[in-house]
């Protein structure tokens with residue numbers, strides 16, 4: 001059975017950029033609901049509890065048809081949120097570091113261009129979803145966005161940074177102003193974690 005993973009910091013740790021109340025609801029209620037939904041689905045095929053969640057998401061077609069949508073939505077919700085908590089830190093912000101920082105400059109020209117492109121992907125995601133920076137099969141960085149709780153891993157990409165643009169992630173503080181939330185979020189991007197994610201994926 002899956003349990004709610006603990007948040008790597010206190011609910012108020014990302015203030016003033018993300019208020020404690022949002023973080024508490026987002027973690028204790030929303031992510032918990034995804035955990036519960038995933039457990040309910042996997043109970044029908046308990047052998048799948050043995051498989052790492054990321055492996056289920058990598059190959060959703062291999063998941064039994066009767067729970068495929070539930071694993072996609074709830075499993076994605078569990079995985080994405082744990083990923084999201086880790087790519088944020090109040091000591092973050094500024095510019096990307098290390099090899100991933102260099103790769104961002106190499107692929108996008110400079111940090112400002114990259115920031116603008118990822119922000120646009122986040123802003124223009126219609127309805128609920130995510131914006132991502134991923135490594136593709138050739139090792140190149142790509143920006144994308146997904147609907148709902150879909151993760152790029154299901155389409156052969158390996159995410160190193162992700163931004164939740166569901167209204168539950170910002171509405172209590174930013175109301176309808178998703179753009180303001182996105183701008184604020186750049187102040188708490190944990191570039192050290194992005195670098196760790198990148199090095200793991202490229203095998204260094």
Ligand code: MN3
Pocket residue numbers: 026030081164166168169
């Ligand atoms: Mn969320």
